[in-house]
Amino acid sequence: MVLDGARMKKLLLVAAVLFAGYMFFNSQHSPTLSESPSSISEQSTAESDAIIANAFANHESNLQVSGQGIVARLLPDDNDGSRHQKFIIKLSSGQTLLIAHNIDLAQRISSLREGDSIQFYGEYEWNEMGGVLHWTHRDPNGAHAAGWLQHQDQRYQ
Template structure:
């Protein structure tokens, strides 16, 4: 019963904020996002769709080779760090991003020895890949 009330409250708050809707599958992924990333890291898996959140610990220079990407590092609840590579040719840049901010994400995890990279945090203009997103200060970037 409590879970149903929380789910309804989340759904209503997202309508008011114009956030991507949560469905049962994404709610589960959100709760276990850090665990899914830990599992993918341990198993050296890539191409894993994950949802979660982390705290910005470092802002990096944009990657300007090929498609431009805003890059920053977040720390997850598990203390694992994750590089976010957000395509700013396809999605808006997060201009107000600062160290210490919380960022929520839905994208594709790629394994590397440093903790991994999250990309596909944007819509796919060709419609072949699951759309991802970043959320910062209740604004969605996709």
């Protein structure tokens, strides 16, 4: 059986969603790796990509996620209200994710360039373009999980 490009993409999306569903169900019965930032490195890229793919497919938001990606595009800072450094990363699955890093609460990543690898831990918010990751910093009030970005062995929080 030969699959054309569209059918192959659908098949891969279904596989990713099924895997993410399995991971979600499994996480309900055992501790999740995304609960604490110290265990993020133990979570595989495939697992984190599947969790994000599932959140995107199901329009989920307010979800703490971790992972890594490659900087695809640097965007101008958002200076309306709280200032945010913005850029788009591409996950190994091919999905893109907008990073909105609050530079009023965390240090700006001045050395960031397109093509760089970056690790993240923050809150996923659904949008039609792939999603937004924010809360990549500590909460000064201590009410929200502390997120971070890691670039070239330096953590920005």
